[in-house]
Amino acid sequence: MQKLAGAGVFERVAPNHFAEQLRTESLSVGTYSIPAGGIDDQAPHHEDEIYVVTTGRATIVTPTGTEQVGPGDVLFVPAEEAHRFTDITEDLALLVFFAPPYSGRG
Template identity: 35%
Template sequence: MTTIPDDVLHISETEASRLLPNLPSPFAVLFERGDVSIELYAPRGADTQSPHTRDELYIIASGSGTFRRADQVCEFTIGDLLFVPAHVDHRFESFSDDFRTWVIFFGPEGGVQT
């Protein structure tokens, strides 16, 4: 895990993306505080993630493609925001070679109950 210290004011997506090729997994944990965790994620070839135990947001940093959340499918591009509730199957099914996304996990285990 690569976490930025609390005293850092700015996290550059470009600089953070340089960490990814040297890591064993396609993501880097960059910031954690309370019930928030922020990662940069860049799968290569196929997205093999499984459902998570917390709610999450994706903010597309680069690239484009299609995203599946349960039986819903949408196209995405730079700047788009995608939401996935805890425990819901999801994945990036098709994406360009330059695809990277911020991942923001938030709230309690099991997701926010509304």
């Protein structure tokens, strides 16, 4: 058992911030922080992702749809699918699960 201290907590590091809290052979977990009014400039990843919104509000845009998101929402984004958070109206913190572990490319 391992407690992931600080996972899902917003960190104000300009312009955006990703901090990895756990890495195993099969998955990795981290926190992605985007400040209110910020720009999400991420590219598609080579891993499946699950996002859990811990704080903030935004819109996620993918080729398959657009959804407003807020605390408690859980999102699945398959590997290689383009996605971006827009209209970030409150500081956004996302707990991110990658499987397989995040490769750092994308």
